[in-house]
Amino acid sequence: MIAKEFERYSRQIAIPSFGEAGQRKLEAAHVVVAGLGGLGSAASLYLVAAGVGHLTIIDAQRVELSNLNRQVLHWLPDVNRLKVESAMEKLHAMNPSVSIEAKPEKVTQKNIHELLRNADVVIDGTDNYQTRYLLNEACVRIHKPFVHGAVEGLTGQLTTIIPGDSPCLKCIIPKPPPRKPTLPVLGATPGVIGCLQAMETIKLLIGMDEPLIGRMLFFDGQRTSFEEIEIRRDPNCPVCGSAPSL
Ligand SMILES: [Zn+2]
Numbered sequence: 001m002i003a004k005e006f007e008r009y010s011r012q013i014a015i016p017s018f019g020e021a022g023q024r025k026l027e028a029a030h031v032v033v034a035g036l037g038g039l040g041s042a043a044s045l046y047l048v049a050a051g052v053g054h055l056t057i058i059d060a061q062r063v064e065l066s067n068l069n070r071q072v073l074h075w076l077p078d079v080n081r082l083k084v085e086s087a088m089e090k091l092h093a094m095n096p097s098v099s100i101e102a103k104p105e106k107v108t109q110k111n112i113h114e115l116l117r118n119a120d121v122v123i124d125g126t127d128n129y130q131t132r133y134l135l136n137e138a139c140v141r142i143h144k145p146f147v148h149g150a151v152e153g154l155t156g157q158l159t160t161i162i163p164g165d166s167p168c169l170k171c172i173i174p175k176p177p178p179r180k181p182t183l184p185v186l187g188a189t190p191g192v193i194g195c196l197q198a199m200e201t202i203k204l205l206i207g208m209d210e211p212l213i214g215r216m217l218f219f220d221g222q223r224t225s226f227e228e229i230e231i232r233r234d235p236n237c238p239v240c241g242s243a244p245s246l
Contacts, residue, residue, distance in 0.1 A: 042194025
């Protein structure tokens with residue numbers, strides 16, 4: 001590792017379970033961030049700051065004024081720009097050694113395998129269950145770890161799905177919660193959950209410490225408290241029920 005790189009990452013390399021070996025693993029890794037809203041903004045900022053080698057960012061939408069309270073990658077001059085363009089600019093300025101691929105596409109049944117093909121970890125940065133279920137199903141089928149996060153108001157949830165090993169999203173949430181026309185969100189909430197998604201991803205990529213597998217974490221910002229529950233696979237799950245164990 002060249003001196004400048006070492007200096008840049010020195011504070012995380014100093015973590016015993018991370019080390020120089022961890023940094024090298026991170027540099028060789030490819031993360032796909034599906035959605036560049038509040039969750040995807042926070043997650044991709046911290047992954048790029050940490051020096052993940054390759055990042056694919058996916059979002060078909062353009063920046064709207066009402067996004068700016070929480071989608072911290074997008075700033076006032078970015079309104080009406082494609083989110084992937086706005087994100088790419090900030091992330092590249094932050095750490096030009098990360099190779100970033102921008103996909104201004106909506107995730108569909110048709111393109112999903114191509115989008116996720118090279119991923120080592122997939123991050124759920126979406127705001128709807130239709131896309132979440134699509135991502136979950138594809139991740140189960142092609143055995144990609146999937147870090148789920150969701151927020152509303154001052155509350156959020158998080159779990160790390162390892163296909164074949166942990167419950168999938170459909171085991172935990174068989175039916176989507178009713179969709180509200182406008183999802184209320186305090187910007188700091190996806191900040192909290194998105195940062196945790198980045199942390200989970202880094203832990204998975206390096207093989208360090210204890211990721212949130214088989215557990216669902218709930219964040220209640222109204223009380224400023226975290227709670228977790230144990231989650232189990234549903235043997236009859238239509239998505240992962242017949243998946244072979246790893
Ligand atoms: Zn399942």
